[in-house]
Amino acid sequence: TASQAAQKRGWHLYLVGGGVRDLLLADPTKIIELQDIDLVVDKAYPIPLKSLQADSIESLETSPQVPETGAGVELARELQQYYPNVRLQVHGRFQTAALLWHKDPELGSLWIDIATARTEFYPYPAANPEVEASSIRQDLYRRDFTINALAIRLTDPRSGTLLDFFGGWRDLEAKVIRVLHANSFIEDPTRIYRAVRFAVRLGFQIESQTESYIRYALESGIYTRSISGNHKTPALQTRLKSELKYILQENYWKPALQLLGDLGALRCIHPTLEFTEELWKQMRLVDRCLKRFQPPEESSEQAVIREPWQLLLEVLLAQLAPEHRAKVAENLQLPDESMTRLQRLDTRNQVIQSRLSQCKSPSQIVQLLQNEDLYTLILIAVQSPRVIRKLIWNYITKLSQIQSPLNGNDLKKMGYKPSPKFKQILDRLLAATLDGEITTRPTAEAFLA
Ligand code: ATP
Numbered sequence: 001t002a003s004q005a006a007q008k009r010g011w012h013l014y015l016v017g018g019g020v021r022d023l024l025l026a027d028p029t030k031i032i033e034l035q036d037i038d039l040v041v042d043k044a045y046p047i048p049l050k051s052l053q054a055d056s057i058e059s060l061e062t063s064p065q066v067p068e069t070g071a072g073v074e075l076a077r078e079l080q081q082y083y084p085n086v087r088l089q090v091h092g093r094f095q096t097a098a099l100l101w102h103k104d105p106e107l108g109s110l111w112i113d114i115a116t117a118r119t120e121f122y123p124y125p126a127a128n129p130e131v132e133a134s135s136i137r138q139d140l141y142r143r144d145f146t147i148n149a150l151a152i153r154l155t156d157p158r159s160g161t162l163l164d165f166f167g168g169w170r171d172l173e174a175k176v177i178r179v180l181h182a183n184s185f186i187e188d189p190t191r192i193y194r195a196v197r198f199a200v201r202l203g204f205q206i207e208s209q210t211e212s213y214i215r216y217a218l219e220s221g222i223y224t225r226s227i228s229g230n231h232k233t234p235a236l237q238t239r240l241k242s243e244l245k246y247i248l249q250e251n252y253w254k255p256a257l258q259l260l261g262d263l264g265a266l267r268c269i270h271p272t273l274e275f276t277e278e279l280w281k282q283m284r285l286v287d288r289c290l291k292r293f294q295p296p297e298e299s300s301e302q303a304v305i306r307e308p309w310q311l312l313l314e315v316l317l318a319q320l321a322p323e324h325r326a327k328v329a330e331n332l333q334l335p336d337e338s339m340t341r342l343q344r345l346d347t348r349n350q351v352i353q354s355r356l357s358q359c360k361s362p363s364q365i366v367q368l369l370q371n372e373d374l375y376t377l378i379l380i381a382v383q384s385p386r387v388i389r390k391l392i393w394n395y396i397t398k399l400s401q402i403q404s405p406l407n408g409n410d411l412k413k414m415g416y417k418p419s420p421k422f423k424q425i426l427d428r429l430l431a432a433t434l435d436g437e438i439t440t441r442p443t444a445e446a447f448l449a
Contacts, residue, residue, distance in 0.1 A: 002039060002114070003154040005078045011043040011071055014136055014151040014163070021147050024172055025202070035110060040151065041071040042117035042136040070116035073097040079112075115139075137165055144191045145198065146171045146178045171207075178207040185217035190236070192217070192265045193243035200256040214263055223268050240268065241332045248309035257283065270320055270328050279319050282382040285389070286315055289378055292397065311375055314338055318379055322346050341376055348372065349380045356391050362399050363431035369395045404430040405438060 006013035015023075017038040026032040073090050076097030080088050087100040096115040117139040136151060143149040146168040153161045162169070171178050177195050185191055192214050199206050206214070217223075247256045260266055261275020293305045305311055313334070317325050325342040352368065359365045369377060374396065381392040404426050411422060432438045 001082055002075060002079055002112075003159065005075050006041055006071075007155045009043070009071075009074075011041050011075075011155070012136065013075070013154045014040045014042065015154055016040045016140065016151045017143065017148050020150040020152050020162075021168075021172065023152075024150070024169065035108060037110065037112045039072075039075075039112060039114045039154075040117050040136060040139055041075055041114060042139070043071045070096075072114040072116040076112075076114045079114075136163065140165060141180060143180065144184065144188075144194055146180060147198070147204075149180060175202070175204040176207040177204050177210060179210045179213060182213055185213050186220065186222055188236075188239075189217065189223050189268045190239045190243045192263065192268065193240070193247060193260065196256050196259045196263070196265070197243065197247050197250075200252045200259060201250070211263070214265070218264050218267055221271075223271075237331050237333065244269075244313060244332070245309050248312045253309075253312065254283070254287065266316070269316065269332075270324055272324065273316065273320060276319070279316070282315055283312070285382040286312060286378060289381075289393075305374065305378075310334070310338060311378060314342060314375060314379060315382065317342055318345055318383070337373075338375075341373070341379070345376065345379055348376060349383060352380055352392075353384055353388055356388050359391075361431075362434040365391060365395055366399050366402075366430075366434055370400070399434060402430070402434055405433055405440075 003013045015037065019034050019037050022032065022034065073096070076088055076090070076099055079099060080086055083099075083101065085102070089098045089100070091097070096113060099112040099114070101110045101112065117136045140149040140151060140163070146166045148168070149166050150168040151163040153159055153163065166180055167178075177199050179185070179191070179195075195206050195210065195214065198204060247253055247260075250256070258275070258280075261280075264274075266273040266275055290305060290308050290311070313332070317328055317334075320328060322343070322345075325345075326339055329339045329342055352372070355368050356365065359368060369392070372380075377392055377396055381389045381396075384392065406426070406429055408418065408422050408426065411425065412418065416422070416425075429438070
């Protein structure tokens with residue numbers, strides 16, 4: 001439908017980006033289902049009018065021009081008329097439209113982005129691109145890697161043609177990640193994270209010249225100003241956060257992080273952040289802990305880690321000196337709870353480490369740790385010596401699950417009148433259970449006794 005809509009206006013429509021890459025990489029004997037489709041409309045070189053049908057010419061002449069939003073938006077609006085259940089989002093400034101199509105719970109949803117072919121120029125490095133309409137070649141040239149700069153034409157003439165201006169197919173076959181120009185990483189540091197993500201996910205190598213551009217960009221210090229400083233580049237922070245999130249929530253996060261560390265790319269998060277042995281050790285410990293807490297059992301009472309990527313990111317940020325953490329967490333738009341946790345981490349760590357070693361019974365451990373949230377406990381555990389870490393793991397996995405054998409209702413049934421003493425009684429009961437003084441649920445008589 002989209003290509004027909006483009007065709008009748010005399011425009012070209014292309015499938016671009018990751019969709020083309022994934023199609024070319026896919027096993028040709030299997031059907032692949034794309035969840036994300038990126039389309040680009042190019043009206044810079046319209047199809048000659050004589051190759052169009054008469055009725056198409058009419059609609060071309062009468063079709064409304066929407067110069068402020070662009071051709072992509074116009075096409076998306078037309079598609080929405082055919083599929084009214086599809087949700088449409090328009091990003092006027094970038095001349096793009098996104099269509100969200102919820103198929104069914106099993107098939108999931110489908111995103112279709114329709115952009116207008118564009119070039120970009122960067123008013124200063126690492127800033128948001130300014131957009132102007134231009135041809136498909138220019139549009140592909142602004143992309144990150146050759147393997148993502150391929151397009152398949154969806155309109156006639158020659159629909160189905162692969163457009164490969166920069167050797168993307170050759171690089172797909174050679175399994176390499178290659179940028180299109182030397183300044184690529186200076187313009188956009190998130191591309192470093194993308195290079196790593198694609199390299200690890202696809203089992204590709206970062207091509208050596210591309211790697212030297214990465215190292216050059218990192219050493220140039222450009223990101224110190226644009227990311228961790230006070231320079232206002234919110235769009236860049238958002239993209240960096242989503243690339244980080246993307247990496248940390250995939251099962252390949254460990255090799256990806258290691259590669260980022262080898263390249264020195266953690267510097268994009270903060271100039272002092274490095275991939276040390278200590279950080280690696282902490283990450284491995286968190287990994288073990290994540291395996292312990294996943295997958296979440298719906299019925300389980302046990303605490304679960306709902307956002308593993310966020311915990312991993314907090315472990316990274318916890319490596320920074322305390323005075324830098326809040327700023328970096330704010331730049332990356334982490335939730336308030338993360339920022340608070342990272343700010344009070346060192347104080348809590350000191351208190352807990354010194355008091356834990358003095359605890360003489362399980363009930364004392366529970367009393368010390370029960371008001372800390374799970375993420376704080378894990379952050380402290382991975383930074384602690386083994387003996388303290390074991391105590392915290394034991395609390396998280398065992399002690400925190402133990403409940404008092406009686407609750408307030410049981411006490412009422414035994415004839416006690418509700419009073420502030422209830423809590424004391426129940427706390428005492430729990431402590432006795434934790435310390436092994438009570439092993440079975442007490443009867444009313446035994447309890448009174
Ligand atoms: P994935 O399967 O991981 O989603 P993708 O290639 O579809 O891979 P997207 O983030 O959806 O990744 O981006 C779509 C396309 O937009 C990319 O293929 C690439 O051409 C282009 N692109 C995305 N981010 C950048 C960037 N930072 N710089 C240049 N081009 C980019």
